[in-house]
Amino acid sequence: MRLGFNFWLGATLTALVIFAGVLAHWIAPFDPVLDADLMNSELPPDATFWFGTDGQGRDVYTRILYGAQISLTVGIVSQVINSIIGVTLGMTAGYWGGWWDDLVNGLTNVMLAIPSLIFALAVMAVIGPGLPSLLIALGLTNWSWTCRIARSSTLSLKSQGYVQAAQTLGYGDLRIMFTQILPNMMGPILVMATLGMGSAVLSEAALSFLGLGIQPPFPSWGSMLTDARQLIQLAPWAALFPGLAIFLSVLGFNLLGDGLRDSLDPHMRTRKP
Amino acid sequence: MTAPLLQVDDLHVRFPVAGGGLLGKGRRTLHAVNGISFELAKGECLSIVGESGCGKSTTALSILGLQEPTEGMIRYRGKPLTGAGAPNRIDRAKAVQMVFQDPYASLNPRQSVRTSLAAPLRLHGISNGSEVEGRIEAMLKNVGLTPEQARRYPHEFSGGQRQRIGIARALILEPEIVVLDEPVSALDVSVRAQIINLLLDLQEKLGLSYLMISHDLSVVEHMSDRVLVMYFGEIVEEGRWQHIFQTPTHPYTRRLIAAIPDPDARQPLGGCQENSANAAVSAGGQVQDVFSPPTRSELVEIAPQHWMRFAAAAQ
Numbered sequence: 001m002r003l004g005f006n007f008w009l010g011a012t013l014t015a016l017v018i019f020a021g022v023l024a025h026w027i028a029p030f031d032p033v034l035d036a037d038l039m040n041s042e043l044p045p046d047a048t049f050w051f052g053t054d055g056q057g058r059d060v061y062t063r064i065l066y067g068a069q070i071s072l073t074v075g076i077v078s079q080v081i082n083s084i085i086g087v088t089l090g091m092t093a094g095y096w097g098g099w100w101d102d103l104v105n106g107l108t109n110v111m112l113a114i115p116s117l118i119f120a121l122a123v124m125a126v127i128g129p130g131l132p133s134l135l136i137a138l139g140l141t142n143w144s145w146t147c148r149i150a151r152s153s154t155l156s157l158k159s160q161g162y163v164q165a166a167q168t169l170g171y172g173d174l175r176i177m178f179t180q181i182l183p184n185m186m187g188p189i190l191v192m193a194t195l196g197m198g199s200a201v202l203s204e205a206a207l208s209f210l211g212l213g214i215q216p217p218f219p220s221w222g223s224m225l226t227d228a229r230q231l232i233q234l235a236p237w238a239a240l241f242p243g244l245a246i247f248l249s250v251l252g253f254n255l256l257g258d259g260l261r262d263s264l265d266p267h268m269r270t271r272k273p
Numbered sequence: 274m275t276a277p278l279l280q281v282d283d284l285h286v287r288f289p290v291a292g293g294g295l296l297g298k299g300r301r302t303l304h305a306v307n308g309i310s311f312e313l314a315k316g317e318c319l320s321i322v323g324e325s326g327c328g329k330s331t332t333a334l335s336i337l338g339l340q341e342p343t344e345g346m347i348r349y350r351g352k353p354l355t356g357a358g359a360p361n362r363i364d365r366a367k368a369v370q371m372v373f374q375d376p377y378a379s380l381n382p383r384q385s386v387r388t389s390l391a392a393p394l395r396l397h398g399i400s401n402g403s404e405v406e407g408r409i410e411a412m413l414k415n416v417g418l419t420p421e422q423a424r425r426y427p428h429e430f431s432g433g434q435r436q437r438i439g440i441a442r443a444l445i446l447e448p449e450i451v452v453l454d455e456p457v458s459a460l461d462v463s464v465r466a467q468i469i470n471l472l473l474d475l476q477e478k479l480g481l482s483y484l485m486i487s488h489d490l491s492v493v494e495h496m497s498d499r500v501l502v503m504y505f506g507e508i509v510e511e512g513r514w515q516h517i518f519q520t521p522t523h524p525y526t527r528r529l530i531a532a533i534p535d536p537d538a539r540q541p542l543g544g545c546q547e548n549s550a551n552a553a554v555s556a557g558g559q560v561q562d563v564f565s566p567p568t569r570s571e572l573v574e575i576a577p578q579h580w581m582r583f584a585a586a587a588q
Contacts, residue, residue, distance in 0.1 A: 161379025165442060168337050169393040170366035179392070183383040 007259020013252025075197035081139025090150025153185035194257025198250035276351030323503035376435035433464035
């Protein structure tokens with residue numbers, strides 16, 4: 001299997017985020033919350049504090065490692081929920097058509113008309129702040145594009161000969177959807193999910209900024225940016241490094257998705273001799 | 274008297290088509306198939322010829338159960354295949370299968386040949402692993418592929434080989450009727466003859482009945498026992514292939530036959546025939562509209578086993 005440079009760059013960046021998140025507890029030099037020391041506040045990067053310290057004297061490097069846990073969890077879980085909802089609705093709507101298609105289309109259009117961040121805000125206002133409600137809110141609000149892509153892919157795949165062949169061979173509707181249609185649209189769905197992981201990381205930052213996401217003092221990249229905003233003149237590193245972490249992880253997810261799409265394309269797959 | 278293998282009786286298929294006007298005004302009905310009746314005997318190859326949009330594919334889809342007829346009845350060995358009392362998909366699958374036109378779109382790119390052939394067997398209750406393997410191996414040999422090729426994916430095969438896989442998939446459940454939808458028109462000319470001969474061999478070996486849909490008259494001439502000529506949803510001429518190719522009678526049939534490229538020096542005559550046939554079709558005022566029901570007409574036996582449609586007014 002040949003994989004391009006972009007895939008490996010994306011995989012490396014994503015692996016770095018996973019590595020940071022999983023091993024944060026062991027490799028972080030300080031505690032992200034308890035090691036606050038106002039004597040050390042706003043220190044520039046040096047040998048002890050690699051990325052400097054924030055306004056309360058906490059090590060930015062440590063907090064970024066722990067923040068990766070939040071970003072990863074939010075990105076992966078919300079996109080799994082989004083993909084399941086979007087694919088289930090879009091595929092059945094495209095396959096069955098009729099009133100069900102009209103209903104799903106209507107619902108998708110309504111979801112697209114409401115800004116997803118505002119909708120997530122409303123969901124969080126009802127169920128309260130915190131990580132679980134963040135996951136639910138982001139998981140329930142971003143499935144519309146996945147649904148549209150699943151529906152249009154299903155419509156085009158439905159007329160393929162092999163789907164008609166499966167019908168004449170006696171396959172049931174659900175079996176056709178899961179064995180004939182779904183595997184052939186995984187590429188675009190996967191790309192949507194990785195793009196969505198990036199936007200989920202950004203949404204998490206926005207919700208944390210508004211005080212509805214991760215509650216202080218626990219670190220997330222979004223809330224770190226918010227804290228650093230007031231000190232941007234005095235301690236630019238406190239904003240720079242979380243911003244860089246968001247940028248690189250979103251870039252990593254996107255490149256990984258592109259590379260996976262290429263490698264999942266059977267036309268690029270070669271058999272071992 | 275035993276019931277014919279497949280009997281299509283007064284088949285009508287009509288589609289509602291949204292018109293141009295606002296508020297759903299001008300909603301029209303497209304008459305795709307208008308009262309087709311024919312029978313298919315065991316071991317026979319019956320071809321349906323006609324231009325694009327004449328209803329031949331819709332007829333085939335109705336027989337396969339992919340398009341519900343508006344009116345009429347399709348029977349398989351005397352038992353209904355459509356409407357109330359129709360078999361479920363599983364039972365129908367053992368009666369009728371289909372070979373598709375485009376060998377590139379008709380195989381799932383993510384399934385190996387073995388999966389494409391094993392899944393239908395398992396679906397139909399054959400769970401014994403060695404039996405499944407045995408039937409796949411035998412079927413691949415039947416269509417001229419080696420059992421080692423079963424683990425490959427469709428993109429590793431050429432167009433002709435893919436069509437062989439498509440034929441293997443259609444035959445794996447051992448159906449009695451196979452619908453061939455333009456089985457060779459998407460293939461290179463160099464492999465068409467191989468596939469045609471393969472189909473004829475399999476027909477003889479397995480006792481299959483073919484319903485072939487085609488506009489390639491040289492293939493039709495080579496393969497069919499009987500030919501139906503369809504024009505705007507109706508059968509305009511029906512007969513043994515000798516009748517249709519040697520004494521075509523309906524103007525439309527004559528135009529079709531005249532349009533066959535002729536390697537011999539009959540070209541001037543062919544061109545002449547085409548002109549007169551054209552004149553006959555337009556002189557008859559038979560420019561038809563798919564949105565209005567056809568005028569009354571009937572099939573008349575003009576020679577033994579040779580039928581042609583006449584307008585009812587002419588009687």
